[in-house]
Amino acid sequence: MSTVSLESALDHLIQQGQAEIDLPEPRLVERALARNEGILTKSGAFAATTGAYTGRSPKDKFIVDEPAIRDDIDWGTVNTPVEKDIFSTLYRKVIHYLGQQNNLFVTHGYAGKDRHYRLPLKIVNEYAWHNLFARQLFIRPEDGENPEDEDGFTIISAPGFKADPEVDGTRSEVFVHISFEEKVVLIGGTEYAGEMKKSIFSVMNHLLPAQEVLPMHCSANTGVEGDVALFFGLSGTGKTTLSADPKRYLIGDDEHGWSENGIFNIEGGCYAKCINLSKEKEPDIYDAIRFGAVLENVVVDEKSRLPDYDDSFLTENTRAAYPLDHIDNMLPQGKGGHPSSIIFLTADAFGVLPPISKLTKEQAMYHFLSGYTSKLAGTERGITEPEATFSSCFGAPFLPRHASVYAEMLGEKIDTHESNVFLVNTGWAGGGYGVSERIDLAHTRAMVQAALEGELNQVETLEDPVFGLHVPTRCPGVPDHVLQQREAWNDLEAYDQKARELASKFRQNFERFSHVPKHIREAGPLL
Structure with a gap:
């Protein structure tokens, strides 16, 4: 069966009444509760757990090796190729599996607030709460817009379908396959909803540079006079916290494009890490977790239904997904200069x-x-003391092209x-x-x-x-003394030793960028 006919088979499933399409949040919450997919918290947010997989499975993510994109991809441990036949066979099996389910959930949206660069999306889910997540994280169509009529990507997420590595050519039961020629993201074996969001970010990281747009893993906000600021940083650095400033308007939390017109948000929502979240330190995020929001792997008291944001029993990677309009000072147009x-x-x-x-x-x-x-x-398992970690462009797992x-x-x-x-x-x-x-x-x-x-x-x-x-x-x-790090140490010799140690790690990491211009290589530590 060709990929075209597989797409037709998927559309047939949807059209014959097996799918509930573009349900609003209340109905999706009702369906998720009726299907025992999670519970409501006291604030009205929907809380779900994701089983064995509480984060992305980067070693199970593959890009389909296709002629159209083969020379553009930085193949390696991040961008691992998978043969087209393996992808097509899995696609066929997933369609068959979904056809045996009582219900599917479909929503439509976009990635990219700027109409010149946006990507139409169709998201097909086995779980109602996954569809709620997608509805909150991606950009919703406005009246008169129909992404179905535009040439875009389809996300298919089937957590209940587990791959057999010996038969299906996967590394484990989990697979996340991106086909740029077929414009499909195929996800199976994992209940972690973040795979949908990050897969589309990877897609945009490939598509936008070809349009002379810089895709960025960053937050963005703007002041009352229109001055725009970007915040880059890996998980745990405070990117979401510092960009959610009550004195400034939030453009977006995590993914942006920088075109000749300025900055635009790629998403329609926020996916905030909420371990140790408190109303005192992060009031905007705390108050955004209300009806329509989704909590992932947050421990919730069975009786009071109060989330315990300090409890990392399930994972350190507890998350809250909510639409941007849950933030009072968000910028509705999602764009800036x-x-x-x-x-x-x-x-x-x-x-x-x-x-x-x-x-x-x-x-x-x-x-x-x-x-x-x-x-x-x-x-993380096995880490007993702090470790330096380097992620190119503050988002290496999502960069199909070379970081340079x-x-x-x-x-x-x-x-x-x-x-x-x-x-x-x-x-x-x-x-x-x-x-x-x-x-x-x-x-x-x-x-x-x-x-x-x-x-x-x-x-x-x-x-x-x-x-x-x-x-x-x-x-x-x-x-003043806070600004000078060395002066804050009681043992200056110990500081000097640690500084040299970290500087050495920077230089070792940068050896892989030997092809970049000399003036860039020499802009690092002075050892």
């Missing part, structure tokens, strides 16, 4: 990077390609639009993880605010002797 400020966030558990520093364009490209943060003890493609585009845009770039450490000060305290969130907020308002542009800076970073000597709302 060219960014005047770009913030790279890192949670340095070694406690040596400055709390804030200003970067040259070359340093910006170096740190963008590096994408540094720390993994902490206890967050995105870095070159960023450098060109920084040049063209004269954007200021800052590196902000939201990690530890005065010592490393387990020895000292994390940098005070109030101080971090004050530093970010000063950067966005241009208050650091004329401030005297000191050059960090190891990393070459330009560290402000003053910042409104922050004691």
Whole structure:
């Protein structure tokens, strides 16, 4: 059976009444509850658990090896090829499996707020709560719009279908296959809803550069005067927290494109990590978790139905998915001008990077390609002490093309639009993880605010002797001694040793970018 006929078979399932199409949130919640897919919390949010898979399965993600895209993909451990025949056979089996289910759930939407670059989507789900998740995370059609009439991608998610590696050519029972020629994302064996969101981000990371648009794994907001800021950072660095600023309007939480017209959100919702979430520290996120929102793997008290955001029994990767309109100060159009400020966030558990520093364009490209943060003890099996981790462009798992493609585009845009770039450490000060305290969130907020308002542009800076970073000597709302990381350590020799150790890790990681221009390679640590 050809892929065309497989697509027809899928459409036949939908048209013969086996699918409930474009249900609004109340009906999807009702269907999910009736099917025992989860429970309601006290705030009205729907809470579900995802079984054995509480995060993405990166080793089970494959790109179908097809002539049209073969030369554009950076093949390797992130972008692993799968043969077209294996994909087609799995596609056929999944369609057959879905045909045996009592109900399917279908919703339509878009990826990309800018109409010039948006991608139409059809999402087909086995679970009602997955369809609710997709409805909240992707952009909903407006009146008169029908993504079905446009040439887009189809997501098919069948958690109940488990692959047989010996028969199906997969690595495990889980598979996430992306076919660019057939425009299909095929997901099976996992209940983790985030696979849908991140797969489409990978698709956009391939499609947008061909349209001269830079796709970015970042948050974005704008001030009352229209100044746009971007926040890049890996999980746990504070990207969602710092971009949800009550004094600024949120453009988006996680995925954006930067075109000749400016910034646009790729999504219609937020997918916030909510371990240790509190109303006091993150009121916008806390209040957004109400009816229509989805909680993933959050422990909920059976009697009171109150979520316990501090409980990591199921996973550290607890999540909340909610539409952008659950945030009071969101920007409905999801678009803004060219960014005047770009913030790279890192949670340095070694406690040596400055709390804030200003970067040259070359340093910006170096740190963008590096994408540094720390993994902490206890967050992953086998990690007993902090580890340096590097993720190119702050989103390596989602980059089909070589990282240098995105870095070159960023450098060109920084040049063209004269954007200021800052590196902000939201990690530890005065010592490393387990020895000292994390940098005070109030101080971090004050530093970010000063950067966005241009208050650091004329401030005297000191050059960090190891990393070459330009560290402000003053910042409104922050004691001067807080800005100089080395001064916060009681044992200066220990600081110097840790700084050299981290600098060495940066340089070792950057060896894989030997092809980038010399002035970029030399913008890193000065060892």
